[in-house]
Amino acid sequence: FIIPDFAALQLEILAIYEGLRGVDEGQVADYIPQLGRVDPEKFGIALCTVDGQRFAAGDAQSVFCVQSVCKPINYCLALEQHGAEQVHRHVGREPSGRGFNELTLNSEGLPHNPMINSGAIMCCSLLRPSWEMADRFDHVAETWRKLAGGEAVGFNNAVYLSERRTADRNFALGYFMREHNAFPDGTDLTETLEFYFQCCSIEVDARSLSVVAASLANGGVNPLTRERIFSADTVRKCLSLMSSCGMYDYSGEFAFTIGLPAKSGVSGGLMIVVPGVMGICVWSPRLDALGNSVRGVAFCKDLVNRFNFHVYDSL
Ligand code: GLN
Structure with missing residues (x-):
């Protein structure tokens, strides 16, 4: 086993979970009305190792929308379809140093990276x-199901409708990019935005998202089904950008202190990848000012304090 003493790991994770249950700082995102109705006390943790050992605590089987956690998956799909050269004619790979939905493009008139809204x-x-x-959505949803090994993956129509109705900023980003000729020729902007909102409204639970993270930790092969979903090269590129850009404008600090590729979403979901070891999901809806789950970030800090999971801990 990759983690020989799994029982000891479970106890440590449980202790972190118990220690964070009382943390009540932060605010549930409410700029998407339907997200504001989520119970802020929800707290679930799940992990899955690259050899299929699993553990979960708390609300690990309550569903939530992936929101921005769809971004790395869509980036992988774009890489698999077009290759990196083509994809990066339309999107950069530098951190933006700005908020996730700020109206800003890089000096070439392209979005800074695939991990922010633009x-x-x-x-x-x-x-x-x-x-x-319908087929485009199926393509994405089917990929999620494979990454999750057939476990809980759904769609929340109310969140989708709610986001679509209140999406002025994302429409503004879309028009801004179109003004700069950033899209491929023939792009239908409204369809593209609706497709994006649909991807954000894909629903998982902490358990299934931990398997998705484990598939990335395992280089694109689902550890439970042994199915290859993405090439190792695609996953390598995706994890690199998650490391530099996955936590919005906290990404630099996160890379420094935690040192693991991760992706957060405004629903309070956080997907953490320990490459070659395991995938972890933490879900807790209260967010800090930058849009990351407060308990999720605190969990990561506790995790690397207790274990040598920071990528440079091996030095
Ligand atoms: N659907 C959300 C939005 O576009 C996703 C943002 C996020 O999770 N940070 O605003």
């Missing part, structure tokens, strides 16, 4: 644009 909207425009919307 870049994620761009990746959506690249995914099977000639297909029917």
Whole structure:
């Protein structure tokens, strides 16, 4: 086993979980009305190792929307479809140093990276644009199901409708990018945005998201089904950008203190990858000012204090 003393790991994770249950700082995101109705006390943790050992605590089987956690998956799909050269004609790979939905592009008039809204909207425009919307969505949802090994993956229509109705900023980002000719020729902007909102409204639970993270930790092969979903090269590129850009404008600090590729979403979901070891999901809806789950970030700090999981701990 990759983690020989799994029982000891479980006890430590449980202790971290118990220690963070009382943390009540932060605010549930409410700029998408439907997200504001989530119980702020929810708290679930799950992990899955690359050889399939699993552990979960708390609300690990309550569903939530992936929100920005869809971004790395869509980036992987875009890479698999087009290759990196083509994808990066439309989206950069530098941290933006700005908030996740700020109206800003890089000096070439492109979104800074695929892990913020503009870049994620761009990746959506690249995914099977000639297909029917239904088939494009199926393509993404099917990939999520494979990454989760067939476990809980759904869709929250109310969140989708709610986000679509209140999406002025994302529409603004879309028009801003179109003004700069950033999209591939023939892109239908409204469809692209609707597709993006649909991807954000895919629903998982902490257990299934930990398997998705474990599939990334395992280089693109699902540890439970042994199915290869992404090439190792695709995952390597995705994890690199998660390391530098996955935590919005906290990414630099996160890379320094935690040293693990991760991706957060405004629903309070956080997917953490310990490459070659395991995938972890923490879900707790209260967010800090930058949009990251307060307990999620605190969990990561406790994790690297107790274990040598920081990528440079081996030095
Ligand atoms: N759907 C959200 C948005 O576009 C996702 C953002 C996020 O999770 N940070 O605003």
